[in-house]
Amino acid sequence: MSKFYLTTPLYYVNASPHIGHAYTNIAADTLARFKRLKKDEVFFLTGTDEHGEKVREAAQAKGKSPKEFADEVVANFQKLWKMLDISYDFFIRTTDELHKKVVKKVIEILWDKGDIYKSTYKGFYCIPCESFFSETQVKETEGRCPECKRPLEEIKEDNYFFKLSKYQEWLKSYLKDNPGAVKPSIRYNEVVGFLEANSLNDLCISRPKHRVSWGIEFPGDSNYVVYVWFDALLNYISGVGFYYQEENFRKWWPADCHFIGKDILRQHAIFWPIILHALDLSPPNTVFAHGWWLVEQEKMSKSKGNIVNPFDCIEEFGSDALRYFLLREIPFGLDGNFSREKFIKRINSDLANDLGNLVFRVLNMSEKYFGGKVSSLKREPPLEFKPLLDDLSKSYVPFMDSLEFSSALERVWSFINLMNKFIEDKKPWIMWRERRIEELKYFLFSLLEGIRIVTVYVSPFLPKAGADILSQLGQSSLKENLTLDEVCWKTEGFITQKGSPLFPRIDESIL
Ligand code: MSP
DSSP: OOEEEEEEEEEESSSOOOHHHHHHHHHHHHHHHHHHHTTOEEEEEEEEEOOSHHHHHHHHHTTOOHHHHHHHHHHHHHHHHHHTTOOOSEEEETTSHHHHHHHHHHHHHHHHTTOEEEEEEEEEEETTTTEEEOHHHHHHTTTBOTTTOOBOEEEEEEEEEEOOGGGHHHHHHHHHHOTTSEESHHHHHHHHHHHHHOOOOOEEOEEETTTOOSSOBOTTOTTEEEOHHHHHHTHHHHTTTTTTSHHHHHHHOSOSEEEEEGGGHHIIIIIHHHHHHHTTOOOOSOEEEEOOEEBTTBOOOTTTTOOOOHHHHHHHHOHHHHHHHHHHHSOBTBOEEOOHHHHHHHIIIIIIIIIIHHHHHHHHHHHHHHTTEEEOSOOSOOTTTHHHHHHHHHHHHHHHHTTOHHHHHHHHHHHHHHHHHHHHHHOHHHHHHTTOHHHHHHHHHHHHHHHHHHHHHHTTTOHHHHHHHHHHTTOGGGSTTOOGGGSSSOOOEEEOOOOSOSSOOOOGGGO
8 A cells, every 4th residue: 555645835824815726726636636546555644834924914904813803704614615625634724833843943954064054134025925145136026026926125134044055056956856856847847947047046045023023933032933835745744654753753854746827836846855855755746836826817816806716616506516526627737727617518528417317327226127126137337337347447547647537527527428329328217118127237237337437437526416326226335445346347236216306507698
């Protein structure tokens, strides 16, 4: 049994979760469920990033302490993850005591090693981004923040620095030897190109308390707190017990996959492997940076009022529909454009018409013709099913392993549609009329078995529908510990129990 340690970014708690946050956790959950189907031992970590001025300000605006405020937002994130069936193993908060201890310990280790030093910083500071920029960076943006484009403050102050520059050559050769370390390849090339063209500055990892008061106190100097990114990145090791639970840590580290959005690539593909290397730890096996969901080609933002609220989507269309749409609509890695129209069309065509209808028709026939009891003397798959069943058994796992979720779904849907066509072609109502009972039994048995296999394949994407179909097929015992061993022709007989339609059709006139 191999282990699989998977993480999501830690979400900032200064705002409520939106569809972009839901996207990463849905993708991570789908991968975690798939790895469990493969019988890997999975550890899936998600959580929240709670320090920094933005959180303190947001809390102050509501008349709350930062921790009280964070507790409320965290509850909201956890509620969303529950509604979306996100099967994480641990929810880490950067305000957790153990995490804070690990951050301090790491700084002590790096300090003792000579990789942290104190120095005077002269340059430009962006208050909202809590980031420093050099004169050259600022020249290109005419004195504005390269990230948020707001005016910068010119400052001169003492701070603590981590020797990022010392490890630039190591990182370059590491990436050269490990082209799978950053994915997809467009992001790998972006990081390699950046390292070729630029000399890394050392990373300022402290903030004076007069500037940022809500953070982890810098060990050995109470005038400072730890820079929020340095604090947050360390969650990936503190979440599995670095330093304090050595055995657990050794079991899970290195992480197999960090899922992130493309905007936080530099922190994860440059800062993070270097911090780990300085700690004598291996870098993560893969950092996968996915694309962004836009609305009418624009970034979602409060000021534009175009934020898509995942709670509303779930209330209106159900959590499985949202999970399916986000992973089916665009290849994982590229940007996508969210539109209500596309969302509804996908639900109607793929979920209501193709999958939902197939299950409904077959279960209906099973009850109508045989009172729900279907077995057959002949038990091998019909010839018509064989090519696509073989294709699925060969292509599904590689597609999922390489995070090509939409391609995996496309293949599964080819089989679903083949089964729908099979019903049209074989005309079971004529078999019934002509009393060709054994033939009809074999026909229905084959469809039930085909649906059972499809359910295994779709279960990482559609956990609610997957469980519902298994109940309707009288196969509830499979729900616990479902594995890919189930995707072969093996059932002896079915005792079905028809449920309500899985995905009711949405009236497109509401568009
Ligand atoms: N707190 C940092 C991450 C620290 S990880 C150690 C952060 N938080 S965030 O809340 O701003 O963003 C979290 C994730 O959401 C990022 O991966 C970001 O890419 C993702 N998304 C935010 N908006 C998004 C879309 N519109 N679409 C897809 N993902 C987007 O950054």
